[in-house]
Amino acid sequence: MIRDDIKQAQIAAMKAGDKETRAAIGLIQAAVKNRDIELRGGEARTGGAPADDDALVIEVLQKMVKQRRESIAMFEQGGRTELAAAEAAEVAVIERFLPAQMSEEETKAAIEAIKVELGAAGMKDMGRVMAELKARHATTLDMSKASGLVKAALS
Numbered sequence: 221m222i223r224d225d226i227k228q229a230q231i232a233a234m235k236a237g238d239k240e241t242r243a244a245i246g247l248i249q250a251a252v253k254n255r256d257i258e259l260r261g262g263e264a265r266t267g268g269a270p271a272d273d274d275a276l277v278i279e280v281l282q283k284m285v286k287q288r289r290e291s292i293a294m295f296e297q298g299g300r301t302e303l304a305a306a307e308a309a310e311v312a313v314i315e316r317f318l319p320a321q322m323s324e325e326e327t328k329a330a331i332e333a334i335k336v337e338l339g340a341a342g343m344k345d346m347g348r349v350m351a352e353l354k355a356r357h358a359t360t361l362d363m364s365k366a367s368g369l370v371k372a373a374l375s
Contacts, residue, residue, distance in 0.1 A: 222277040222317055223252070229316070244313035248284065255280050278359045284314050286364070322360050324369070330357055331366070331373050343374050
């Protein structure tokens with residue numbers, strides 16, 4: 221499980237005295253714990269626990285990477301390269317725990333397969349294609365990049 225990998229990496233960073241990695245892993249653990257707490261509140265109402273723990277952790281990690289990439293862009297625009305570098309270092313640590321992402325070619329092939337399967341013909345079918353793409357490949361795909369590829373495939 222990814223949670224176990226994160227815990228082992230934290231222990232290794234502590235033993236190695238790597239403060240930056242340890243701090244980034246601490247942020248990861250806090251974000252995952254916050255997500256667990258959010259879901260626990262919802263469990264009482266819906267009566268269910270998250271189906272796949274790794275999928276939940278990957279979702280949190282992808283969100284963290286996205287936030288940091290946005291921050292990096294803003295810091296670079298503002299001329300704050302030292303802050304951008306710190307964010308980039310956190311991204312590198314977070315990405316160690318994410319599964320390998322699909323290449324652009326693999327993404328296009330998956331989109332094409334779904335398009336054929338659903339009989340999608342135009343932009344009106346984009347929502348259906350995106351929903352199916354997310355259902356099948358959410359953990360190995362950057363959905364913001366996939367959106368542009370789906371638009372291109374359907375237009």
